Every structure is written in structure tokens, then in C-alpha cells.
Amino acid sequence: xxxxxxLLGALYVAFFVVLLQFTNIGIGFLILILGGLAFLQYYTSxxxxxxxxxxxxxxxxEAPELHDMVERLCAMADLPKPRLAVIxxxxxxxxxxxxNPKNSVVAVTDGLWRRLSKxxxxxVLAHELSHIGNRDVAIMTVSSFFAMVAALLMRIGxxxxxxxxxxxxxxxxxxxxxxxxxxVTYVISYVLILMISRYREYxxxxxxxxxxxxxxxxMSALQRIASNITQIPQRDLREVQSLNAFFIVPTNVKSSFAxxxxxxxxxxxxxxxxxxxxxxxxxxxxx
Numbered sequence: 001x002x003x004x005x006x007l008l009g010a011l012y013v014a015f016f017v018v019l020l021q022f023t024n025i026g027i028g029f030l031i032l033i034l035g036g037l038a039f040l041q042y043y044t045s046x047x048x049x050x051x052x053x054x055x056x057x058x059x060x061x062e063a064p065e066l067h068d069m070v071e072r073l074c075a076m077a078d079l080p081k082p083r084l085a086v087i088x089x090x091x092x093x094x095x096x097x098x099x100n101p102k103n104s105v106v107a108v109t110d111g112l113w114r115r116l117s118k119x120x121x122x123x124v125l126a127h128e129l130s131h132i133g134n135r136d137v138a139i140m141t142v143s144s145f146f147a148m149v150a151a152l153l154m155r156i157g158x159x160x161x162x163x164x165x166x167x168x169x170x171x172x173x174x175x176x177x178x179x180x181x182x183x184v185t186y187v188i189s190y191v192l193i194l195m196i197s198r199y200r201e202y203x204x205x206x207x208x209x210x211x212x213x214x215x216x217x218x219m220s221a222l223q224r225i226a227s228n229i230t231q232i233p234q235r236d237l238r239e240v241q242s243l244n245a246f247f248i249v250p251t252n253v254k255s256s257f258a259x260x261x262x263x264x265x266x267x268x269x270x271x272x273x274x275x276x277x278x279x280x281x282x283x284x285x286x287x
Contacts, residue, residue, distance in 0.1 A: 004195050014185075042141045046083075046105045049097040053243055055085035055107045066113070070106065073126050077211045079133050082106045089239070091232045092116060092225045095246035096128035097137055104132045115228050116221055123208055123218030124225075127248055130207025136200045143193050150186040191260060197245065198265045205274055215278040216285045219271050225249045226267050 041048070050057075060067045066084055074081045082098065085107040092111040098104025106128045112121060131137075209215035226249055229237070237251040244250035245263040259266055278285045 004192055004199065007192055042099050042138070045137055045141070046098045046103070049095065049243065049246060050085055050105060050107065053087045053095075053107060053240060055087045055105075057083055057085045057105075066108070069118070069122060070125055070129075073122065073129055073211060077126070077129050077133060077207075079129055082129075082132060084108075086110060086113075087240075089236060090114075091236055091240065091251065092228050093240075093247045093249060093251075094124050094128055095243060095248065096131045097246060098132060099137055100135060101132050106132070111228070111232075112225070116224055119214065119217040120221035120224060122212055123214070123221045124248055126208035126211040127204045127218060129211065130204040131200070133207065134200065134203055136204070139200065140193070140197065143196050144189075147186055147189040147193060150182045150189060194261060194263060197263045198259075201264050201270070202273060205270055206277060209274060209277045209281070213281070214283070215274045215281065216283065219274045219278075219285065222249060222267060222270060222274075 049055075058066070063084065063086065066086075070084060071081055080101050082096070082101075082104040083106075085105055087093075087107055087109040089109050090111040091109055092115045094106065094108040094112055096104060096106045106125065108121075108124070112124065116124070205218060208218050212218070229249065229251055232251075240247075241251050244252060249267070250262075250264050264270075275285055
């Protein structure tokens with residue numbers, strides 16, 4: 001995790017050194033604009049995710065068992081209780097969002113509650129609470145900020161090529177420098193950000209195992225969710241696929257994309273790590 005963050009920071013430093021050396025664009029203005037957008041995203045991430053998933057905040061009288069379960073896990077994890085929401089879909093899944101532990105939401109689907117056992121649901125909820133405790137929304141927002149800058153500059157460079165652009169000191173066109181440097185930065189940063197995302201999933205899995213003291217419950221939940229997703233109609237999966245990066249198990253769990261471009265580690269690797277944690281805790285399980 002530290003190595004990946006260092007590489008990402010070094011990449012962004014190199015990106016701006018090159019742009020400042022070879023171009024005369026107002027990078028400060030772009031950073032200011034995108035900083036405002038990132039700030040807005042950071043403070044409204046919970047509202048955006050809830051709206052995108054059609055989740056509804058539920059009070060204790062609407063879901064007393066869910067509230068009891070989360071309160072017990074929060075006490076064990078020493079975390080403030082988040083708001084709870086339910087997503088009206090038969091697909092079993094869950095996600096957490098929010099800028100910090102005091103302003104967070106845990107959302108579960110109707111399908112998760114119906115299709116999983118209570119110990120398995122506890123494992124899933126503990127995983128999501130670990131994301132909150134680790135401040136993963138803040139980490140991913142900071143990590144992706146300059147990738148947003150690179151993506152915007154890449155588009156500016158592309159339009160500069162389409163509508164004409166000048167040359168700087170007799171060298172190559174400024175738009176071409178912008179486009180190439182921004183594209184390389186964006187591609188590399190995209191890969192590194194996905195690596196960070198996968199590390200955060202491993203960390204949340206470990207956190208859930210520690211909170212519950214029963215890694216086998218999360219292992220069983222991950223397997224159950226993955227197998228049930230294959231039974232859900234594609235139409236229903238497409239409705240929530242924009243939230244794949246948030247879900248504990250993405251809806252494209254059977255995707256053929258290489259691990260390098262996945263937001264989550266392969267299920268087999270997650271299960272193997274949880275099995276190792278289980279052995280460390282003196283609770284050996286078989287895969």
C-alpha cells in the first residue's frame with residue numbers, strides 16, 4: 001500500500017514537472033476547478049451512492065435486527081454507528097460510503113438479507129465497517145484527484161489537436177505534449193489506483209475477520225454472494241453495475257478482464273488470504 005501510494009505520488013510530480021517545462025497552460029486554474037469538484041464529490045459521496053442505488057435509509061423500527069447487528073459490531077470495532085440503508089434488489093450485496101466514520105452509511109440489499117445466514121451477514125457488515133474505519137473513501141478520493149486532472153488535460157490536448165494548436169519554442173505542438181503526457185499519466189495512475197482499491201479490499205477483509213473473530217463467516221458470505229450473482233437477471237445487474245467499485249463483490253465477478261484492471265482482488269485470492277488469517281487465529285478452514 002505504501003509503495004503504491006509512493007509510486008502514484010512520484011508519477012504526479014513527474015507529470016506536473018513535464019507540463020510546466022513544456023507548456024504554458026494555467027495548471028493552477030485547472031487544479032482549483034477540479035479541486036472544487038473533488039471536494040464536492042468527497043462531501044456528497046454518500047448521497048450520490050444512495051441515489052444511484054435507489055437505497056432508502058431505514059430507522060430502527062423499520063429494520064430492528066439490522067440495527068442491532070450493526071450496533072454490536074460497532075461496539076466491537078470501536079466505531080460510531082453509521083446510518084443504515086436498504087437497496088431494493090434481489091441481488092445479494094452491500095457497500096459503505098461516507099467521508100469519515102461520523103458521516104457514513106452502510107447499505108445492504110434485500111437479497112443479502114434473504115439469501116445469507118446471519119453469521120454471513122455479520123461478516124459482510126464487518127467488512128463494510130472496516131472500510132469506514134480505514135477511511136477508504138477519503139483515501140480513494142485523494143488518490144484519484146490528479147488522475148482527474150490528467151484526464152481533463154488529455155481531453156484538452158485532444159481538442160487542441162482537432163481545432164489546431166501552436167508550437168512552443170519551435171518544438172512539437174503544445175497540444176501534442178499535453179495529450180501524450182496526460183494520457184501516459186492517466187493510464188499509469190489508473191492502474192495504480194486500482195491496485196490501491198484491491199489492497200483496500202484485502203484490508204477490509206482482514207478487518208472483518210478481526211472484528212468478528214470468525215473469518216470463515218466472511219469466506220462463506222463471499223462465496224454465497226458470488227454464486228448468487230450468477231443467478232440474477234442481467235437487467236437487474238446492469239442497473240447497479242455503476243456501483244461495482246463500492247460493492248463487497250462486484251456484479252461482474254466472472255469478468256474476463258485481467259486482475260490489473262479489476263477494482264477487487266479475484267475471489268480465490270481473497271478466500272486464500274482469509275484462510276491464512278483463520279489459521280493464524282487458530283480457526284483452520286478448508287477452501
